Amino acid sequence: MPTAATFRDIRRLVIGMLALVALAIAIQPALATTPSVAAPDTADEAEAAAQTPAEGQGADTQDAAGEGEAAYEYLGPEWIKGQPTSFEEDPWKSMTFQDQYTDDGQYALGMNNYILIPVIVAISAFVLFLLMVVVVRYRRREGREPSRTTHNTLIEVIWTIVPVIILIVIAVPSITLLARQYETPPENAITIKATGYQWYWGYTYPDQGGFEVISNMLPAEEALSAGLPAQLAVDNRMVVPVGVPLRIQTFGADVIHSFAVPSLWFKLDAIPGRLNERMLTIQEPGIYYGQCSELCGARHAYMPIAIEAVPMDRWRQWVLSKGGSFSEEAETSEAADIQAPASAAEGAPAAGGAPTAADDGGTAPSVPLDASETEGAESTN
Numbered sequence: 001m002p003t004a005a006t007f008r009d010i011r012r013l014v015i016g017m018l019a020l021v022a023l024a025i026a027i028q029p030a031l032a033t034t035p036s037v038a039a040p041d042t043a044d045e046a047e048a049a050a051q052t053p054a055e056g057q058g059a060d061t062q063d064a065a066g067e068g069e070a071a072y073e074y075l076g077p078e079w080i081k082g083q084p085t086s087f088e089e090d091p092w093k094s095m096t097f098q099d100q101y102t103d104d105g106q107y108a109l110g111m112n113n114y115i116l117i118p119v120i121v122a123i124s125a126f127v128l129f130l131l132m133v134v135v136v137r138y139r140r141r142e143g144r145e146p147s148r149t150t151h152n153t154l155i156e157v158i159w160t161i162v163p164v165i166i167l168i169v170i171a172v173p174s175i176t177l178l179a180r181q182y183e184t185p186p187e188n189a190i191t192i193k194a195t196g197y198q199w200y201w202g203y204t205y206p207d208q209g210g211f212e213v214i215s216n217m218l219p220a221e222e223a224l225s226a227g228l229p230a231q232l233a234v235d236n237r238m239v240v241p242v243g244v245p246l247r248i249q250t251f252g253a254d255v256i257h258s259f260a261v262p263s264l265w266f267k268l269d270a271i272p273g274r275l276n277e278r279m280l281t282i283q284e285p286g287i288y289y290g291q292c293s294e295l296c297g298a299r300h301a302y303m304p305i306a307i308e309a310v311p312m313d314r315w316r317q318w319v320l321s322k323g324g325s326f327s328e329e330a331e332t333s334e335a336a337d338i339q340a341p342a343s344a345a346e347g348a349p350a351a352g353g354a355p356t357a358a359d360d361g362g363t364a365p366s367v368p369l370d371a372s373e374t375e376g377a378e379s380t381n
């Protein structure tokens, strides 16, 4: 017979477990890791990236978008990495996630494969097993007295603790993933603004002169004859540098669209009057397909997304071929000036201080700037 004291013990146990869950949730932001890919160091990085050239680009690989653009050659169909798999092609792969080409995507896929699926399978199998035991063992039989057993402290403690442990095991990686997805792009991330229109995408590069590339779906015959997937191939891809942090901004020009690329673990709504932003770092050069994922009208199904990730030097070629420009050289030399101790000489404006204080040169403090102050000053520009 369970006593009142036993119930008090159980209650204390449950409260303790809840506190543990709360703690696990609270420490999550601290566990969120920083991106493994370093920020681009312009020249050096471009050189390094150039050493992994996009091989296998024959004359037959030019994209339908290539007309008239000298210098830049688009990646061919052999570079397609992010696209759905048909059941005929590979039944198993057609039912699960696409291969992932970002850190977040691999983390999320790992969580699905090694935590969620095993937990789901184990619980389902256990419940099925219990159900079968009950059905077989306690079926109605002649002359059988029903059991009148109630309360079993050990079992009650177990069925409290085990679910709590399962929840913690799920909560820790889950909230870590959430925190990773909210990570702010570094200051020197390359900004690309994806604007959803009814019914196509526009990609603006504000750091490279603000040119916009309009991207429309290719007609099926045209795509297939180029060896590209119908319904996904576009006339102008969103070309980005690989391996460096990108600041992807989304915006809706008319109605709500959603910029979604499954193989990059990226989905962000494009909303009129609101600029959404998320960091994206692509690990490998390649072509990654996605689609508008917010029902946006009659041709919603015909506004695919195609991202082409290439080494930095090739990306710069592409930007130039589109009439874009680079002010990075100017920016970096400016930054170098600010970081040089000489700039802290008397009369120099105090970086990070209020602009007004810096203006009246005489009163500006001549305290040498430390690195953190310099960074702060840059970020306010």
Ligand SMILES: [Cu+2]
Pocket (backbone or CB within 6 Å): 196, 197, 199, 256, 257, 258, 292, 293, 294, 295, 296, 300, 303
């Ligand atoms: Cu749309």
